[in-house]
Amino acid sequence: MKLTEKKRKDILDAAVREFREQGFPAARVNRIAELAEVSKRTLYKHFESKEMLFQAITDVLLEEIATVPKLHFTPEVPLREQLVAAVKDNVAHLTAEHYMGLNRLVMSELLRDQDLAQAFLAKAAAQDGPVTGLISQAMQAGALRQAKPGFAAGQLLAMAKHFLVWPEFLMGAKAEVDPDAVIADCVDMFLAHYGPEG
Template sequence: MTRAPDPTPAPSRLTDRKRAAILDAAIAEFRATGYEATSMDRIAASAGVSKRTVYNHFPGKDALFAQILETMLERAHAQADRPYRPDAPLRAQLLDVVRAKLRMIHEADFIDLARVALAACMHSPDLARDMMARLGTREAGLVTWIRAAADDGRLDIADPAFAATQLESLIKGVAFWPQLTLGQPPLGKARQNVVADEAVDMFLARYG
């Protein structure tokens, strides 16, 4: 069972090390058993800490899971976000953005935890609203890129947020949702490149 890579240096304080151990253990438990079957007791045992320690860091399972998704999204979108460059070719820039997103959503931790999140949200409307709000915030990087290109006169777009949603749909309709909901295998590198090329060309044919 692999664990999510930690993008930050190993914590030096004992309390930080315990928090990191709790998060790692929770990721492994959620991936292995799903949201409903995972308990704070199991997480504490797996992390090698007391249940009181787990609750000192996180008030409940919802908060712990939300923190895991927040950390995962921060890491993933930090890898995928690209600043708009007015001096660089438009298609090459957008293609780089799309390919980075494809790499992100093909990480094992990302798809596994997304599957856990989907199942959890079906049982908890409050959690679903919270997760959608977090996801919407993390998708803002693409909107920012599209808005910058539009402001620079290189894209003819009146609603950057809607255009970003369209581009996301072109990508995830092939490379995310079938894998998440239907159990289809992840796309290979060559197929990812085809999806990226087609999505970018369709987007630019409409807005370029």
């Protein structure tokens, strides 16, 4: 890694720490530079403002979402099995410690700034998530009835997130449920609604 890339990463890491500890409005650029062990001038060379620094952090979160491996429908494997595995992987990714912390940081600021939220959600919507891709291919193969894949994937994942992601995101504790049973039930309800027609 080049020195300039390392400095940029150090600044981003320091900003994440400062924003988590102080919140975006109270975060200080001087403190970020101090934590990153760079001069304030160097920080501004990489990021013109605190807002630009936060934008870079949201881009990191979107990049992490984009790096989740794409899934491909396999006709020889039961669709239920593929969906269960896909939802498990999605939940595991969303509840990983690093991702959860970064997501909390970004979401807290998105709640405060609607313009930033709209820009972030527009970028996120442009990404085709792995579960959406799997469902789209299953629909094309006739294993599911035709519908909007993104909408259908959103329904499936929203059910699982309600029990397995949001309690941890909001309260820092896993819900007292059996995750395998919850995911199986969510997939079964999804298949009952989206199963192939006639």
